Amino acid sequence: MDAPVPFFTNNPPSKEELAGLLAPGSDEKDQLLFSRAYATKIKNLGPRLHLRFLLELSNVCSRDCLYCGIRRSNNEIERYSLQPEVALEALHWAKSRGYRNMALQAGERSDKTFTRAVTRLVEQLRREGGDDFRIVLSLGEQSAATYRDWKQAGADRYLLRIETSNPELYRKIHPPGSTYTLAARLRSLAAIREAGFQTGTGVMIGLPFQTLRDLADDLLFFKAWEVDMVGMGPYLEHHATPLFAYRHQLLPVKERYLLSLRMIALLRCLMPDINMVASTALQSVGLPGTEPLRDALMAGANVMMPNITPVNCQEAYLLYENKFTPGLDLEKYLFNFANQLNDWGEAIALEEPGDPPHFILRKTP
Numbered sequence: 001m002d003a004p005v006p007f008f009t010n011n012p013p014s015k016e017e018l019a020g021l022l023a024p025g026s027d028e029k030d031q032l033l034f035s036r037a038y039a040t041k042i043k044n045l046g047p048r049l050h051l052r053f054l055l056e057l058s059n060v061c062s063r064d065c066l067y068c069g070i071r072r073s074n075n076e077i078e079r080y081s082l083q084p085e086v087a088l089e090a091l092h093w094a095k096s097r098g099y100r101n102m103a104l105q106a107g108e109r110s111d112k113t114f115t116r117a118v119t120r121l122v123e124q125l126r127r128e129g130g131d132d133f134r135i136v137l138s139l140g141e142q143s144a145a146t147y148r149d150w151k152q153a154g155a156d157r158y159l160l161r162i163e164t165s166n167p168e169l170y171r172k173i174h175p176p177g178s179t180y181t182l183a184a185r186l187r188s189l190a191a192i193r194e195a196g197f198q199t200g201t202g203v204m205i206g207l208p209f210q211t212l213r214d215l216a217d218d219l220l221f222f223k224a225w226e227v228d229m230v231g232m233g234p235y236l237e238h239h240a241t242p243l244f245a246y247r248h249q250l251l252p253v254k255e256r257y258l259l260s261l262r263m264i265a266l267l268r269c270l271m272p273d274i275n276m277v278a279s280t281a282l283q284s285v286g287l288p289g290t291e292p293l294r295d296a297l298m299a300g301a302n303v304m305m306p307n308i309t310p311v312n313c314q315e316a317y318l319l320y321e322n323k324f325t326p327g328l329d330l331e332k333y334l335f336n337f338a339n340q341l342n343d344w345g346e347a348i349a350l351e352e353p354g355d356p357p358h359f360i361l362r363k364t365p
């Protein structure tokens with residue numbers, strides 16, 4: 001068999017080369033990229049989709065990020081916090097059906113009442129879930145000690161998106177004069193890895209002021225940091241946020257969508273054995289002629305996070321408008337979805353934790 005032709009001219013590719021590949025071109029150019037990425041996924045990970053059931057624990061948030069619908073200053077929404085029993089019930093539901101993952105996400109809080117409640121909840125989930133069940137956390141920036149506590153309590157993975165690798169752009173999408181800086185975000189990401197977590201990060205795509213060179217840098221960042229998991233999706237506007245004022249300057253949604261697929265595909269070529277999610281934001285883009293989940297899987301994504309938050313709370317956890325939801329009947333959604341996957345030549349990975357091979361190899365001397 002012929003050796004595969006390297007996709008990039010330079011290895012690793014330069015920022016300029018990546019920015020060029022991100023630029024809109026022809027359908028043929030995109031198809032070539034997607035098919036290379038898909039082949040890379042199949043070779044390294046197989047045609048298997050890993051599910052992480054996402055429970056949005058609380059929309060209470062101490063931060064005021066300019067893009068996010070659950071920011072502190074948004075007083076149009078009711079704030080909720082789920083009881084631990086909801087998470088335990090969800091775990092039992094998932095486990096009994098052969099699923100081995102659950103992700104807990106929330107607005108950001110770092111007060112002791114919250115961090116201790118999370119520690120207790122993780123301990124319980126760990127006990128009930130057993131050794132082959134994975135607990136994923138996405139609870140924002142915390143102290144190194146808190147990350148260690150949560151890891152010690154039994155959490156396996158942590159997701160903290162850097163949002164953008166450009167410090168100037170990071171500053172522009174956060175409150176002026178605030179302590180939220182890219183440097184602080186990176187310190188947290190380093191602490192997460194240091195605590196021993198399978199480490200995930202990601203960015204938003206198509207932010208106001210963002211350039212293709214910024215996105216190329218984001219890809220190089222993931223590679224340089226050797227993260228285990230990545231979640232990337234289009235930036236989608238929310239009317240009750242300050243960034244909404246820039247909606248007229250955004251790329252058309254279709255272009256944000258295609259750019260997201262190109263980002264996924266390029267990263268799959270750069271990092272063949274990481275886990276990469278078909279993000280909820282991508283799934284929320286309902287454009288004619290697109291099938292977001294299929295498109296993401298065919299571009300190299302291998303993970304999806306179905307939302308299992310009680311539906312009345314999901315409505316209050318709108319990070320952006322028109323956020324995708326599996327709806328009221330999750331079982332039915334999953335049934336239809338599993339059939340669809342088969343049509344695409346893929347299948348849901350059951351009875352296995354689905355740890356990213358990248359993490360396993362990173363841990364093996």
Ligand code: SAH
Binds near residue numbers: 105107139140204236
């Ligand atoms: N508070 C936690 C987790 C909740 S936010 C944290 O900050 O890590 C989870 C992710 O949603 C963010 O990292 C961001 O990338 C994404 N997000 C927020 N607002 C968004 C928007 N308007 N469009 C697209 N993604 C958004």
